[in-house]
Amino acid sequence: MAYVAVKGGERAIDNAHAWLAEQRRGDTGVPEIAPRQIAEQLGRAVDRAMAEGAIYDRGLGALAVKQAQGDLIEAAFLLRAYRTTLPRFAYSLPLDTGAMHVARRISATFKDLPGGQVLGPTYDYTHRLLDFTLEQEASPPAAAETETDLAPMPRVQDILAQEGLIEPDALPGADDPGKPPADLTREPLSFPAGRDARLQALARADEGFVLAMGYSTQRGYGGSHPFAGEIRMGEVAIEIEPPELGFAIDIGDITLTECQMVNQFAGSKTVPPQFTRGYGLAFGHCERKAMAMALADRAMRAAELGEDVTAPAQNIEFMLYHCDNIEATGFVEHLKLPHYVDFQSELENVRRMRAEHEAAAQATRKAAE
Amino acid sequence: MTQRADISGGTAATADGTAKRRQWMSVLARASADEISARLEGCGTLPDCQILRGPETGLVMVRGRAGGGGAPFNLGEMTVTRCTLRTPEGTVGHAYIAGRDKDAARLAALVDALMQDSAKAKVLQARVIAPLAAAQRARREAIARKAAATKVQFFTMSSMRT
Known part of the structure; x- marks a missing residue:
């Protein structure tokens, strides 16, 4: 079939984008947000745009959210595209x-646990009632403060680790200095x-x-009896070792959320019964994401731990091929682009x-007559 | 001559000197251009430096560890701006700071170079580094105090009766 080049639509596209810009701004009687x-x-x-865009920069994240009119997958897409220019x-x-x-x-x-239960700025225990006072501009009262030392808090797994009841962080052979970790931005x-x-x-x-895949493990599709061993959120210093300096320097802080899921494990021929762990870590304040990630991480370790791989969340290929919303939206949304020749x-x-x-039907009818 | 050879050099590093430099660089990395330039105002005339590289913005791939302490993995990238310059005396200053603030990176590299000159370091430590560090510590402590106020104080029924 011959390919027929179709031109045109440029003016329509330009005008569509101009309308989009106007619509993004909305009613000019309402102040523009910065x-x-x-x-x-x-x-x-x-936070979500940065986590899924896989680049930590609050200013860029905010700009992307504005440009995408709050569509967070579009915002993440903008960030992924921008990072390729750097x-x-x-x-x-x-870290x-x-x-x-x-x-x-x-x-x-x-x-x-040492350091205690620190709730932080959380939506937990709120009643999820719409707060109509937010319709008006108001300054909330300053948050309460209590004197404290700045001692770092031990991680929960270190408590169980002392009794050998939980798998250690570094499984033998896990940390191979000769083999740098995989980098999906490169390969x-x-x-x-x-x-x-x-x-x-x-x-x-x-x-x-x-979230949905983590939830599926809780509902029985590859369940592993999780407990939220620890969730922590806060700032972590990032260090690099520039070759021109020859020593590590601290380049600033980023906010992270980390989740340690603790899961039952019956043990195997070589390993006594103990708790295993799933791990979640992501940019920003994103507890739901970190918890779900920890469930999914643990589910994907099924084969490694000698468990039956029966559920979607345990299927590594299924999970990794479908978890990225930039790839997914690209393939789903490409369907709306011109497929005139294909369809012809x-x-x-x-x-x-x-x-x-x-x-064939006519032939059958004739034969029957 | 490679770029790397061009921009390296500077003071002979001692363990103590490196520790001090790491400390001031970490303070400068957390300061905005306005904060640094405001502190520099009382420090006399600043030298005209030759910019050797940047200021330029790029990415650092942040690495975490599986389980918090296991094998490293690539978590995601962050923006970083770097600058390298040389003072008229030949001291090379470096800065790598989170974010995209090019003025901050240039000023941080300038202060890094000047801090390596022991004649200037004392004044800069007192007028720039120490106040910036104090402000950063105060901010951290305020967050820690707010966090501490949300720490759960468990009580039992028996203690309620007393």
């Missing part, structure tokens, strides 16, 4: 969440995918997808098949 306001007052939206300076040294300046830290497994996914590639994919995965050939196919079907 990215700074979005960063300050819609912080969770910015050079890569370095890989950081592995230490144990040294986090904690704003929130809770455990559902130990009531009296496409390949299988079998190691835990390094899985965690990177989950950290930037769609929150809704990871399908149309002719169907007409031909219908003619053959009709001819």
